[in-house]
Amino acid sequence: MEKYPKLFIKSSMVYLFFGIVFGLLMATNVVRGLNYTFVHVHFNLLGFMSMMVFGIAYHVLPRFNAKPLKWPGLVPVHFYGANIGLIGMLFAYLTGGFWSSDWKTVMFHIAATVTAVSIILFIVNIYTVLTPADKGVTAEVTPVQKKEITPDMRVSLVLNKWPNLLPILVDSGFTALANPVARATFAKVITIKQACKVHNIDLDSFVRKLNDALNGKDGMVKPLPKIPVMEKGPLQKTAAPIKRGDKCSKEILIGNLIDVYPETKKIFEKHYGAGCFSCPGQATETVAQTAMMHSIYPDLILNEINDEIEKALKETRN
Structure with a gap:
């Protein structure tokens, strides 16, 4: 908080x-x-x-x-x-x-x-x-003049104005943005600068990379690549149940994780509050889904979970 x-x-x-x-x-x-x-x-x-x-x-x-x-x-x-x-x-x-x-x-x-x-x-x-925000331009944008992306722009604004930059963001390490839930939630409240800090990405070079993709390295406008059409399917897949000794992934169900590693419960209490365990959704929601619902980067909480798992396994071996 x-x-x-x-x-x-x-x-x-x-x-x-x-x-x-x-x-x-x-x-x-x-x-x-x-x-x-x-x-x-x-x-x-x-x-x-x-x-x-x-x-x-x-x-x-x-x-x-x-x-x-x-x-x-x-x-x-x-x-x-x-x-x-x-x-x-x-x-x-x-x-x-x-x-x-x-x-x-x-x-x-x-x-x-x-x-x-x-x-x-x-x-x-x-x-x-x-108050609902004015609907931004979500259709494919063909740049006709030089545009500039700044570090303080929100990720959602960049994607709304230039949707074809999505593959560059995903390939650069922002893999959560491949999920439409992420683009509809935490992408609206975090800036390019904050996202780079979270993922340990050099801000200046990344912003330059986006602007180069948008305008061309010499400032010349060039068309952006088409976004490949994704086949319709479930919003979030789940991995096989986790077992003692395994590391956690973003697709692991919360209920399964806590059953196997009760030590990780405090991680969720820290970020979501103890009240979240009264919700039946933990039996069907993954680590990534719950993180995005609480506007938290999945990788952040996943790292804390795996650190706690490593600590628990080390204590068991000792």
């Missing part, structure tokens, strides 16, 4: 604690008055519930919609604005800022405005994730 979604969830736990404390103080008549009621309610609603919603929404919705946040830089602004605004508003209200006409009232108004603006930032940012 990224830094700020995690911070939102952690802060929601802190606000829940203080909401419970204020609730107990009010229930036992240790404190009385509407100002404490206001603080108690806002600790629970804006503090606990809203912060929890913010954190989960930032983490889950971009993945489920295979669409990144349009303005990720607004997330930390939202986090600090929401927390500073809420704390400032509650402090000012508790000290009489709602009724008085001095600096406490000014502080209350400013803090309330900061809180409201920060929530608006969240609404705008998440709304762009839920």
Whole structure:
């Protein structure tokens, strides 16, 4: 989980604690008055519930919609604005800022405005994730002038604009892109630069290779090769059941893998969360399929799985 979604969830736990404390103080008549009621309610609603919603929404919705946040830089602004605004508003209200006409009232108004603006930032940012993108050009493109692919372009954008570059991407090591599920999911949220870093591919030479294929080495436009027509078949094949002593492949079923190597279960809990084991899909889904559903490169999790298998086998031999 990224830094700020995690911070939102952690802060929601802190606000829940203080909401419970204020609730107990009010229930036992240790404190009385509407100002404490206001603080108690806002600790629970804006503090606990809203912060929890913010954190989960930032983490889950971009993945489920295979669409990144349009303005990720607004997330930390939202986090600090929401927390500073809420704390400032509650402090000012508790000290009489709602009724008085001095600096406490000014502080209350400013803090309330900061809180409201920060929530608006969240609404705008998440709304762009839920809004369908304009349909890009998916038909075969015949370049008529020099084009340029940059490291910060998303993989899906490159494939939508120049679909005939797919064989070059696959041959260069991005084999997961041969699967249409991968192109429809994590390709939309990862850039050329990030993909090269994950696969330990030299960024400059790879971008040059793509641009050479697109424009020709001398900058002259040339037609790209046709994409071979693939025969229709199952989306993802599965390998034979794994046995103790075997290494894992991307086509191994999750349920079979965990039965043979229970040590690998913690790898899936680390990336997917413990709740994924309540899903019956693990009996029919492969390592590659689950990785792509969670916007994770299959090779990354496969390497961790095989490292854990090697470690388990070494302990057995010892």
